[in-house]
Amino acid sequence: EAGVAQSPRYKIIEKRQSVAFWCNPISGHATLYWYQQILGQGPKLLIQFQNNGVVDDSQLPKDRFSAERLKGVDSTLKIQPAKLEDSAVYLCASSLYLGTGRQETQYFGPGTRLLVL
């Protein structure tokens, strides 16, 4: 089965510019996650979608970050304007929803490496 797809794989921008990342989850996976992984740290959950609804965005810096999953499949994560501290790998993951709050294993994409200069 095809895995989680992400693009672009690498992005270099200057501070104050905007950037967008795209994620295509595994077919049939209702739940989609975006993580931020700063160098030397573990992944940190930014936002979790169930179909096209937001389940958890408590750690998303909403003044500059936004995410959407309009049709419940693909998702985009946007940063506007970017800051130096946003340099990180942005990981997308998806999982199969089993009902009653239960999720199957999360499968991760290859990530997008962002460098803000």
Added chain:
Amino acid sequence: AQRVTQPEKLLSVFKGAPVELKCNYSYSGSPELFWYVQYSRQRLQLLLRHISRESIKGFTADLNKGETSFHLKKPFAQEEDSAMYYCALSPSILTGGGNKLTFGTGTQLKVEL
């Protein structure tokens, strides 16, 4: 608040030696614990989860609620075990955890010949 601590950034062992990657957690409840692994140039992937009580690639991990630990062990390290290992925690499914993962900072395991 939930927290996962992996005290070692780097662990270097010789091939055939036992391996123990440490993980301690802080959570007020009954969490689910996981180990994820990332091999060089590959994606982050699940290695094992405590509720499965499986041995994957020779690795095992036992949840010790008294010591709030979930250490990963393997009796004999192999060269192909060299990778970055992350311990992660999720609130229990029974309390509507929703699979929200909190990761530790990771331990780089290097198996030397």
